[in-house]
Amino acid sequence: xxxxxxxxxxxxxxxxxxxxxxxxxxxxxxxxxxxxxxxxxxxxxxxxxxxxxxxxxxxxxxxxxxxxxxxxxxxxxxxxxxxxxxxxxxxxxxxxxxxxxxxxxxxxxxxxxxxxxxxxxxxxxxxxxxxxxxxxxxxxxxxxxxxxxxxxxxxxxxxxxxxxxxxxxxxxxxxxxxxxxxxxxxxxxxxxxxxxxxxxxxxxxxxxxxxxxxxxxxxxxxxxxxxxxxxxxxxxxxxxxxxxxxxxxxxxxxxxxxxxxxxxxxxxxxxxxxxxxxxxxxxxxxxxxxxxxxxxxxxxxxxxxxxxxxxxxxxxxxx
Numbered sequence: 001x002x003x004x005x006x007x008x009x010x011x012x013x014x015x016x017x018x019x020x021x022x023x024x025x026x027x028x029x030x031x032x033x034x035x036x037x038x039x040x041x042x043x044x045x046x047x048x049x050x051x052x053x054x055x056x057x058x059x060x061x062x063x064x065x066x067x068x069x070x071x072x073x074x075x076x077x078x079x080x081x082x083x084x085x086x087x088x089x090x091x092x093x094x095x096x097x098x099x100x101x102x103x104x105x106x107x108x109x110x111x112x113x114x115x116x117x118x119x120x121x122x123x124x125x126x127x128x129x130x131x132x133x134x135x136x137x138x139x140x141x142x143x144x145x146x147x148x149x150x151x152x153x154x155x156x157x158x159x160x161x162x163x164x165x166x167x168x169x170x171x172x173x174x175x176x177x178x179x180x181x182x183x184x185x186x187x188x189x190x191x192x193x194x195x196x197x198x199x200x201x202x203x204x205x206x207x208x209x210x211x212x213x214x215x216x217x218x219x220x221x222x223x224x225x226x227x228x229x230x231x232x233x234x235x236x237x238x239x240x241x242x243x244x245x246x247x248x249x250x251x252x253x254x255x256x257x258x259x260x261x262x263x264x265x266x267x268x269x270x271x272x273x274x275x276x277x278x279x280x281x282x283x284x285x286x287x288x289x290x291x292x293x294x295x296x297x298x299x300x301x302x303x304x305x306x307x308x309x310x311x312x313x314x315x316x317x318x319x
Contacts (some may be wrong), residue, residue, distance in 0.1 A: 001022050016301075035248065048070045093150065094298075108137065137193070146198035168187045
C-alpha cells in the first residue's frame with residue numbers, strides 16, 4: 001500500500017509499515033490544497049488533527065481504503081461519508097487513555113490542594129497556611145460524563161482514593177466494578193467533582209452551560225480533558241464567579257484552533273480566555289492530557305497494528 005503521513009508520529013509507525021513492505025510518503029508541511037492534488041494516489045492516510053478530512057477531500061481520495069487517526073476523537077473526519085465510500089476509519093483511544101486518567105487526577109489534586117495557588121503566593125513572599133488549606137478526594141463523589149476508554153481509565157485510577165465514582169453515558173448497562181452508571185439527574189444531585197470524557201458531537205457541544213451548572217446540587221470542581229466546545233466558556237466563568245464551580249482544570253478550550261495548536265493564533269485573545277488565565281482557581285494545560293512520551297509511542301503502535309490487521313483482512317477477502 002502507498003501510505004501518506006501528514007502529521008509526525010513516533011518513528012516505529014513508519015518503520016513497522018516499511019518492514020511490512022508498504023511505501024511511506026511524509027508530507028508534514030504541505031498545505032491541504034497541495035495534498036488534495038495528489039491524495040488520489042494513496043491507499044492510506046495517517047493524520048492527527050492538522051486539517052479536516054471533509055467530503056471534498058475524501059471524494060478526491062479515489063484509492064483510499066484506510067484513515068489512521070492517531071488519537072481518540074474523529075470529529076475532524078467526515079465519518080459518514082468515509083463509511084459510504086467504504087473507507088475504514090481507525091482510531092487509537094487505547095493509546096492515551098492512561099495518560100488522560102493521570103492528567104485528570106493531577107488536575108484534581110492541584111485544584112483541591114491549591115498547589116499552584118500556594119506556590120504562587122510563596123513566590124510573592126506570602127506564607128499563609130490558612131488560605132492554602134485544601135480538600136481531600138476521599139469520600140467525595142466523582143461524576144464522569146462519558147464512560148469509554150478515557151472515563152473508565154480514570155475510574156480505575158481513582159480506586160485507591162476511597163471516593164465514590166458514578167458516571168452517565170448514552171450507552172446502556174456499561175457499569176462495572178469501578179463506577180456506577182446513573183441518570184443525569186442523579187449525577188447532578190450527587191457529584192462534587194465532575195470530569196468530562198465525551199467526543200465533540202451535536203449532542204455534546206455546549207453541554208456544560210449555565211442551565212447544567214445551575215442544576216448541579218453541590219458546588220463542584222470541573223475537569224475538562226475532552227473537547228473545548230463541550231463547555232460554554234462564558235457560563236463557566238459565571239459559575240466560577242458565583243461559587244457554584246469551585247475550580248476548573250481545563251486541558252481544552254472553546255477557543256482552541258481546530259488543529260489544537262494554539263489559542264493565541266488570533267491577534268486578540270477573547271476576554272473570557274484572559275479571565276481564565278488570570279483566575280487563581282483555574283488550571284490550564286495546552287491540550288496535552290493524552291500526549292505523554294509513553295502515549296506518543298503507544299498511539300503509533302496501536303495504529304500500526306490496526307492497519308496491518310486491516311490489510312491482512314483485505315488480502316484474505318481478495319484471496
